Amino acid sequence: MFSYEVVKVCKQSGARIGRFTTPHGVIETPVFMPVGTMATVKSLSPEEVSEAGSSIILSNTYHLYLRPGHETVRKAGGLHKFMNWSKPILTDSGGFQVFSLSTLRKITEEGCEFNSFIDGSKHFISPEKSIEIQRALGSDIMMAFDECTAANTSYEKSALAMERTLRWLERSAKAAEGAENQILFPIIQGNMYKDLRIESAKRTAPFAKCGIAIGGLSVGEPKDVMYDMLENLRPYYPSDMPRYLMGVGSADCIVEGVARGIDMFDCVLPTRIARNGTAMTMHGDLTIRNAAYKEDFAPIEEDCDCYLCRNYSRAYVRHLINCDEIFGGRLLSIHNIRFLHRLVAKIKQAIWEDRLLDFRDEFIAAYRVK
Numbered sequence: 001m002f003s004y005e006v007v008k009v010c011k012q013s014g015a016r017i018g019r020f021t022t023p024h025g026v027i028e029t030p031v032f033m034p035v036g037t038m039a040t041v042k043s044l045s046p047e048e049v050s051e052a053g054s055s056i057i058l059s060n061t062y063h064l065y066l067r068p069g070h071e072t073v074r075k076a077g078g079l080h081k082f083m084n085w086s087k088p089i090l091t092d093s094g095g096f097q098v099f100s101l102s103t104l105r106k107i108t109e110e111g112c113e114f115n116s117f118i119d120g121s122k123h124f125i126s127p128e129k130s131i132e133i134q135r136a137l138g139s140d141i142m143m144a145f146d147e148c149t150a151a152n153t154s155y156e157k158s159a160l161a162m163e164r165t166l167r168w169l170e171r172s173a174k175a176a177e178g179a180e181n182q183i184l185f186p187i188i189q190g191n192m193y194k195d196l197r198i199e200s201a202k203r204t205a206p207f208a209k210c211g212i213a214i215g216g217l218s219v220g221e222p223k224d225v226m227y228d229m230l231e232n233l234r235p236y237y238p239s240d241m242p243r244y245l246m247g248v249g250s251a252d253c254i255v256e257g258v259a260r261g262i263d264m265f266d267c268v269l270p271t272r273i274a275r276n277g278t279a280m281t282m283h284g285d286l287t288i289r290n291a292a293y294k295e296d297f298a299p300i301e302e303d304c305d306c307y308l309c310r311n312y313s314r315a316y317v318r319h320l321i322n323c324d325e326i327f328g329g330r331l332l333s334i335h336n337i338r339f340l341h342r343l344v345a346k347i348k349q350a351i352w353e354d355r356l357l358d359f360r361d362e363f364i365a366a367y368r369v370k
Helices: 048-052 060-066 071-076 078-084 095-101 127-137 155-176 196-205 224-234 253-258 271-273 308-313 314-322 327-353 356-366
Strands: 003-009 018-020 026-030 031-034 055-059 090-094 105-107 113-117 122-124 141-143 183-184 212-214 244-245 264-267 279-280 282-287
Touching: 003 327, 018 327, 031 327, 048 071, 048 155, 055 060, 060 071, 060 090, 060 095, 060 122, 071 127, 071 196, 078 090, 090 095, 090 314, 095 113, 095 282, 122 127, 122 356, 127 141, 155 183, 155 196, 196 224, 212 264, 224 253, 253 264, 253 327, 253 356, 271 279, 271 327, 308 327, 314 327
Parallel strands: 031 264, 055 090, 090 141, 141 183, 212 244, 244 264
Antiparallel strands: 003 018, 018 026, 105 113, 113 122, 279 282
């Protein structure tokens, strides 16, 4: 049902190209996963997301639990049918949202009590409840319930959260037993402490059946710290399954992540910044609201094959964004998703040619990081 085959290893970097087989299709890695938080990639149809090159998307357990409710999705026939997406879906566990969106929350060994960000009502999610929700949603990939800590968390608190995550992993795995057509990804935690991260990786790996995730990075720490942590973790990943770096979606981080052995990425970044008028390009971001683009009738990116770049100019998109027209955000969302898939295609080509580190250096030198 689930399998992963490494089809190419870059001789220069050790980065891989793989084929990840799931019940809803084969995913070629490396891969970027657009985020459809509430069972939709915001403002886009499933057809548009697919046509942009997406082979898998992510949806959010926390949000779908609150609205419309996982039982409603179950009655609809599962998330694939509910949202009309026939390709693979990964659902996160809700852990990150519980800890980041809830101003009032109480973490215990049993789970986490929190107030809804919608109406303030009280709720409780445990590892068992998270898996119950994800089983009802019917995603291909379920995530274990974990405790994510902020980048500045002390060693002592980070160690306690890591240990709790490991205990919750045992409970998540037990709750996931017997799930049809679904697989559980465990999550490595440990904050920014190398020894905690390595210990977490060693103790998490036995729970990985066909995939493992790295959580709690890209949470406010400098990028160099994240890269260093990935470098230190690399020897401890299982070699025969995909490695998923959670919540990372900027171009430079994807290139650097693949060079350090990562296979899967997700982030709301490309669609969020699109709605604010920012276009992603191979040379850095364009803030299309700026007056410089008022009479710029070139496409967003000359060699881009997305729907926006084939049909509209920078000047037109700037006009839409500055007039708060929804179509502007939709067009930039399509472009930004397509951009990341184009970037991943270039990364794969460099892996095939055994020159990923050269590609990385060339890309970073030309990319204006903000």
